Every structure is written in structure tokens, then in C-alpha cells.
Amino acid sequence: MAPSPPKISAAETDKNGRPRSNGVFPFSLPRASFARMFSDLKTLSGDALSPLCFGAMQFGGRANEAASRAMFDACRAAGLNFFDTAYGYTDGASETLLGQFAAKDRDKLFIATKVASTGGAGAANMRAQLDISRQRLGMDQVDLLYVHRWDAGTPLVETMQTLARMRDEGLMRHVGLSNFAAWQAMKAADLAQGFGLKVAMLQPMYNLVKRQAEVEILPMAASEGFAVVPYSPLGGGLLTGKYARAAARGRLAEDQMYAERYGLSWMHQTGRELNALAGQLGTHAATLAVTWAARHPAVSAPIISARDATQLMPSLAALDFEMDDRLYDRITALSQTPPPATDRLEEA
Numbered sequence: 001m002a003p004s005p006p007k008i009s010a011a012e013t014d015k016n017g018r019p020r021s022n023g024v025f026p027f028s029l030p031r032a033s034f035a036r037m038f039s040d041l042k043t044l045s046g047d048a049l050s051p052l053c054f055g056a057m058q059f060g061g062r063a064n065e066a067a068s069r070a071m072f073d074a075c076r077a078a079g080l081n082f083f084d085t086a087y088g089y090t091d092g093a094s095e096t097l098l099g100q101f102a103a104k105d106r107d108k109l110f111i112a113t114k115v116a117s118t119g120g121a122g123a124a125n126m127r128a129q130l131d132i133s134r135q136r137l138g139m140d141q142v143d144l145l146y147v148h149r150w151d152a153g154t155p156l157v158e159t160m161q162t163l164a165r166m167r168d169e170g171l172m173r174h175v176g177l178s179n180f181a182a183w184q185a186m187k188a189a190d191l192a193q194g195f196g197l198k199v200a201m202l203q204p205m206y207n208l209v210k211r212q213a214e215v216e217i218l219p220m221a222a223s224e225g226f227a228v229v230p231y232s233p234l235g236g237g238l239l240t241g242k243y244a245r246a247a248a249r250g251r252l253a254e255d256q257m258y259a260e261r262y263g264l265s266w267m268h269q270t271g272r273e274l275n276a277l278a279g280q281l282g283t284h285a286a287t288l289a290v291t292w293a294a295r296h297p298a299v300s301a302p303i304i305s306a307r308d309a310t311q312l313m314p315s316l317a318a319l320d321f322e323m324d325d326r327l328y329d330r331i332t333a334l335s336q337t338p339p340p341a342t343d344r345l346e347e348a
């Protein structure tokens, strides 16, 4: 039976009796909502998915094999069973290492990979990339396959039909979409339905300084029952506060794409303020940033990541961090709320 929507008390309504929009989303749910969003997604052994996913994008890149293994083991020790990789990461090393680490407990893990970041979302490219991904992972079947990005050059019907066929052939169990706009996801989900396929999961970017998803994607996901597994909860490291130090080492200092993505000065200010707040609370800014992203009612599990196990610990600590509404609001207020999709600012 579908769970009933959360009750909205008078205190949560505005002067016109409408639900207050905290940011953009009109109500908050307890963490127990994780189970609901993932209700039909399970490991092969039947376990529910963990409320954090680990992203293996650094495996074989900034994290060598030993550091990658240490992070995988730390995740398993913390109870994570949900792992994310992609055909395009680290020339295949990410999938190869994840496959090696996952082999022992394969049925107890939920392994998601992605295709079509390059080469387009046509049938031939998606099939060829998934075949290589499965070989690297050492798995006949992946648990979930994402289309890594929208491909304007391929008829969407071809993409969705190919996914349905690959699902029917047993090459993957579920389908997801990453970096799709809301209208693109709705169109894809509609076409998929015609092939008996459900879009199960969305993977947008979402963190305290990248909140565009609140406008359309997260409300859509809540309405349509898509699980949301957002990436970059730390803003690629910005929200750890480390870039307040001159000569800080890390992705934003070493990678031009990330430097540009997080290049606005207010974002760095937010990083500094979050770090200061974490200091006052005796916790780590990464713990606050991951918990904040996880706490959005439409989010099922943020994808955490790091370059080594020491870095990873504050993100894993989000599993046990209690964030009440007041603290959530305080953190939300450190950043800019995106304007509503209707442009009717006076109603936001």
C-alpha cells in the first residue's frame, strides 16, 4: 500500500494556508522516507539499499588500488551496500577495481554504472559500452544502468527501447537517468512505460551551493516516485571549507572544470560559513553537507566520495548525525535559494 503523505501542521503553512516552502519543497519527511523511495529497489539477496551510496569515480585515479580498497572496506564496515561507477571513469579502472572488491559479496551489493557520457545514447554505443562495463566489473548483470547524460542527437525512443531490451536480456535490472532536466526525464519515463520499463532512479548534481534540482527535479521525483541519488554532496570538496586556506590541495585547485563549476565567490563564502558552523558544533563541515543533502525529502541517498579513507570518514559520519529542522534551516540559509520555476517570486 502506498504510504500516506506527511501531515502538514498549521505551523508549516503560510499566511494563505499553503504549505510553507522551505527552499522550494513544501514539507519535510523523516529519514525513514529513505525506505519508501527505494521500496522496489533491492540487492539480489533482497536487502534494502543503504541511505548513502559510495561513488567510485576516484578509484584508479586520485585513489590508487590500496586507497580504493580501504574506502570500499570502510563503506562496507559502515553498512553501505550501494556503489556507483561509470563506463567513463578513470579509463575503466573504476569499474575494474569496484568489480574486484564487490565479487565476494556480489548478491549483497547494489552496483550501478552509467553509459553514454561519450558516443551518444544510441543502441550500438550503449550496448557496446555496457558489454565492456560488465566485463570490467566481472558481472553478467548490473543492478542499475544510468544513461549518463541527455543526448539531443539520438531519438529518445531508440534510447528507451534499447534500455528495455537490454533489461529483458538480463543485462541490467533497473534503469536510471543522470544529468537530465525534469522535462527530459518525464519524456523518457513516458516512452519507457510504452516498453514496459520504469525509470527507477535519477542522478542529478545536488549540494548546498548547487540547488537547481530543488526547482523542478526533486518535486517531480517526489510526485512521480523516482528515487533520487544525487552526486557531489560536498561540491567536489568546496563544502569541506578547505579552499579557505591558500594553497589548498584538491579538485577545485587541480581541475579547471570543477574550478569553473564552483567559481562564484558566494559559493566559497558558503563553504567558509559552513566550516565555521561545523567548528561551533564540534563536527566536520563534510558531515553537515552530506546530512543536509540527504535530508531533502525527495532525496533517497547522496553519493559520497573521497580520495582516501581518512577523507571519507566525515562523510560516512552523516549516517549517524541528527540534524533537526532548525539546523537544517540554518544551513539552508547559508546559500542562495533558486527562484521558482514559475518566476512568481512573490509566491515562493
Ligand SMILES: NC(=O)c1ccc[n+]([C@@H]2O[C@H](COP(=O)([O-])OP(=O)(O)OC[C@H]3O[C@@H](n4cnc5c(N)ncnc54)[C@H](OP(=O)(O)O)[C@@H]3O)[C@@H](O)[C@H]2O)c1
Residues within 6 Å of the ligand: 054, 055, 056, 057, 058, 062, 084, 085, 148, 178, 179, 203, 230, 231, 232, 233, 234, 235, 236, 237, 238, 240, 242, 249, 250, 251, 252, 286, 303, 304, 305, 306, 307, 310, 311, 312, 314, 315
Ligand atoms: N553523474 C555524474 O555526472 C556524476 C558527476 C560527478 C560525480 N558523480 C558520482 O558521484 C560521486 C561523488 O561525487 P563527487 O566526488 O563530486 O562528490 P563530493 O562529495 O562533492 O566530492 C568529493 C571530493 O571532495 C574532496 N573531499 C572529500 N572529503 C574530504 C575531506 N574530508 N576533506 C577534504 N576534502 C575532501 C575530495 O576531493 P579532493 O581531495 O580532490 O579535493 C573528494 O574526491 C562520484 O564518485 C561519482 O560516482 C556522478
